[in-house]
Amino acid sequence: MDWTVVTSNAPLFVSATLNTVAIAAATIVLSVVIAFPLAIMRDSRFGFLRWVSAGYSWTTRAMPTLSLLFLAYYGLPQFGIYLDPVVAAITGLTVIAAGYNMEYIRVGLQAVPAGQYEACRALGIPLSIALRRLIVPQAMRTILPPLTSNLTLLLKGSALASLVAVTELSGQAMALISYTYKPIEILIAVALIYLCLNGVLVGVQRLVEQRYRLQD
Structure with missing residues (x-):
């Protein structure tokens, strides 16, 4: 095995990894931010909000991610909307991810005892404060x-x-493979990079879990 194909192309791997991290980080943050209000709307007392949230959840979870990416990048220009490739990728991935995340968040919010909500209403605590200070910290242990x-x-x-x-x-790995004909070395390097990135994500999960565990 010739590992020089990896070391000699290290700048390309670094640049591609940074792009992956940027896309994933933006999508993760935006999808969670969008999913929280959608999860709250899903159990709203207003029928219109429930229908909007339910329709969004059903549509995004039924739609293939690739089709939405193509729609964002190739379809929107038909309506005069031109998105940068990175923006199009983040948009497509975020729309899909929010549909799944809202269901996880919804289940977590429902897992909080109803008495907690009733106590907040009885004390006159605004919903925004009740969610931030009381409900969400309890729900996070189920959501996370x-x-x-x-x-x-x-x-x-x-x-x-x-x-x-x-x-x-x-994508960079596939381009390098077609140029160097060294698939094993390149794919192993890519797998290790993904392993490290997911390790960071799991580490963040453990830190957040520890924080909320200490609040018991």
Whole structure:
């Protein structure tokens, strides 16, 4: 095995890895931010909000991620909307991820005893404060494991961005393989990089779990 194909192309691996991290990080943050209000709307007392949230959840979870990426990058220009490849990739991945994340968050919020909500209403605590100070910290212990699993899949799923002209890790690896004819060395290097990135994500999960465990 010739590992010089990896070392000699190290700058390309670094650049592609940074693109992967940027896409994954932006998608993770945006999808979680969007998913929280959608999860709250899903159990709203207003029927219109429930229908909007339920429709979003059903549509995004039924739609293939690749089709939405193609729609964002190749379809929107038909309406005069032109997105940068990275922006298109983040948009497509975020829309899909939010549909899954909202269901995990919804289940976590439902796992909090109803008495907690009733106590907040009885004390006149605004919903925004009740969620931030009381409900969400309790729900996080239920939300975090499945949410982190989905975010891990999202990190690996960022490889689809290569199909909309983004030079991320997997796409760069395929380009190098076609040029060097050294698939084993390159794929092993890529696998190790993904392993390290997912290790960081799992480490963050453990830190957050420890924080909320200490609040018991």
